[in-house]
Amino acid sequence: MEKSPNQITEDLLRPLLRTSPKYYFAVALLAAVVVVAFAAFGYQAYSGLGVSGLRRPVFWGFYITNFVFWIGISHAGTLISAILRLANATWRRPVTRCAEVITVFALSIGAMFPVIHLGRPWLAFWLIPYPSERQIWPNFRSPLVWDFFAINTYLIGSVAFLTLPILPDWALVRDKASGWRKRVYGFLSLGWRGTPRQWSRLESAMHIMAIVIIPVAVSVHTIVSWDFAMAPVPMWHSTIFGPYFVAGAIFSGIAALILAMACLRKFLHLEDYLKPLHFDNLGKLLLMMSLLWFYFVFAERLTTWYGNEPSEMAVFWTTQQGAYAPLFWTMVFCNFLLPFPILAIKRLRTITGTVIASTAVVAGMWLERFLIIVPSLSHKFLPYNWGTYRPTWVEITIMVGTFAGMALLYALFAKAVPIISIWELKLGLHEKSEVRSQETEGRGKLAFGGQEKLET
Amino acid sequence: MQAVYGLYSDPSRAQRAFDSLRAAGVEEHGIAVVSSVPWEEYEFARRDRRTPMAWLAALGGLLGGVSGYLLAGLTQKAYPIPTGGMAINVPWTNGIITYELTMLGAILVTLITLLISAHIPDWTPRVYDPAVADGCILVGVVNPRHDSRVEIERSLREAGADSIKEANVTNRWRI
């Protein structure tokens, strides 16, 4: 059942123009959680990091786990949407924007964590290379500085990648809305009209952006992995980390995308747009990444075990049989044992099935990051210094706050922007009807034949 | 200033209007076209497609990369601080900064090229009709010569316009 273009406009603009009281309630609730998290951070900044559960030798804990986790989630969007765009996968159209939004917000949230975890967060700006009298200059040999450059590049790129195709949709809202909305969207659409010149430039720009953003996304998570791999810490100092992290990031990103799409479908009543087909296709991608993830984990564990290097074995055994084993095997269950059958069996790869698998994967990938960071730090070379780690309420509050923050930003975004790209959807409709008319009437595309057309 | 335009719900009719306007002697760049979807298949939407954007992006990347390399290389050399027994200028690590700034350069130049060449942002009133939002295609002429006015309207109508409208627009040199 195809929808007419006007039907599409109406369906997708509805969330922007009409708001239910439930929405306000949800936003207020989420905002309250975020405020509490900010207060917790304020408390930590005022008192010192002592209020967190960090200690020697585990100097990185929940904050860095969340950093890696959120940066990983951010690979949902731009990367997937860019790949699908370049591959000309037409089913991508309703999916791209909700994916790109995840990127922008998850990246912003992820980038907050290195600041939250600083001993003196008010000095975070020292990472910016700017000439000053104090001659503070970043050390380009430090992976954290690479992070700074990579994340900012990715953020700028993905904001542009998200925003550019929104302009025509904002122009649509401007034309359809009245009152203050007309003025606001008139401003936001930057005077977009839809001249051939604007359309063709937009296409070119999106094409170039899609090509550029993929290597940037790969580099971002590779560099995040190098934060660990550059340090001589048992089980960190490994060449597998770059690809391992990138694969994990895409894995958790797809899972987050499926969850976001399921929420949008339910709350915004987009059943006719986000169809089982989309969940099925993304489910297949998730299946592939699950296999890839398992392959990487197996390769990493096998080489460690076979190499039998004492300091690495200490970390290895604590995750296989020791204190961290319950978390490790939960991770394997969440990332492979549970999603694999669900996603591999066609009958189970439904919307409900993919949502269950994705929830498990998001949890599993969070655990993976935790298990990469904490067991290694707590079991470094000199056994006398082995330690443990337990988070405090401050870290947990801030972590919960970021999840609420993500939901809040997503809800606000879906209120301000059509969450599915309307013009791209309409374009898809036209292309379909074009193909159909070609088949039935034998009428060729008017590529060069304008003049002939007139004469006939 | 005055604009005359027709609204077409069907792209092939818009194409017909475009062609007859040209036949009537209106210069191709004097014909305004506005649509809510990029009708790439039709000639009226295929104007101005040539753009050096990709080359400019590559150039931007080059510029970004060079500046990244110089940023990392020159500043470290100017104020050498030894760390970890490493050389001051390490190609590996400078390469990472170079790489990121290459990408940033390409992204920024693409963005700037888009904004400038697509005339964004521009909030001044130009030829436009809210019916475009409903899927109509606008084809028209801004500030037509007085003697050709009648013929333009006839061309637009005969091509099968849903309606012919006139509008006052602020026009400098763009349409």
Added chain:
Amino acid sequence: MQRHDAPLDSGLSTLAILLLVTCHSSMVQTMESKAQKKWAMVVDLDRCTGCEACVVACHAENNIPTVGEEQAAMGRAMHWMRVERYYQGDFPNVRVKFIPVFCQQCDAAPCEPVCPTYASYHTAEGLNGQVYNRCIGTRYCANACPYNVRFFNFYNPVWEKPLHLQLNPDVSVREVGVMEKCTFCVQRIKAAEITAKADKRELKDGDVQPACAQSCPPKALVFGDLNDPTSEVSRLAGSNRATRLLEELGTKPKVIYLQRESWGDGKES
């Protein structure tokens, strides 16, 4: 298409300005590079009794805060110098081994390059410098250090009365959120150098005594210049008992441990 040139021009000029400013502001600085000393410590494990006098001396000398019972139990105690205990053999034939561990002042220190703000860097005399004012507290250096000898100020330090009266005026007090570690008592090195210069003589072996070495009853700790072939540390470093901690990691530590061969049976770490 002429209009496309505008962003390029402005980009180029911005770049040029940026480079000029940075080069100018940095080139007025010159590095003093007369690498002459190579400070090192020798720890004779066969002499160490594990009395921990060095630990106390280090706390007193370097204004190291005590964090209290609860925080210490959590693992936040700060001991720039610590004595690690390892047990060898099976009950009842157990031997306790002591290894005093402090910053190894590595020549290829993993802690230094990872710092994003150059708070940890290599001084001209080969020490691992830690500039407290530059530290923003990423704690990356502490993770990268294989010896776990870097300490973080989780809270602002407090000295209960009358401990505040014994603060060493030669050593800065660190604030919350910065890393700190053994400095080889750099304040004592500087003081000895100034004294020698005032007396118009060269620094001689034994002029510099870090607090730990000074207070070691069995004289297990010896400090000196490895570049001086006649110094005590140079002599001891050539001993066939000499070894270095976690040498296989390639960090090139400047702390030399002396131990009889029976020590190195692979069970200690």
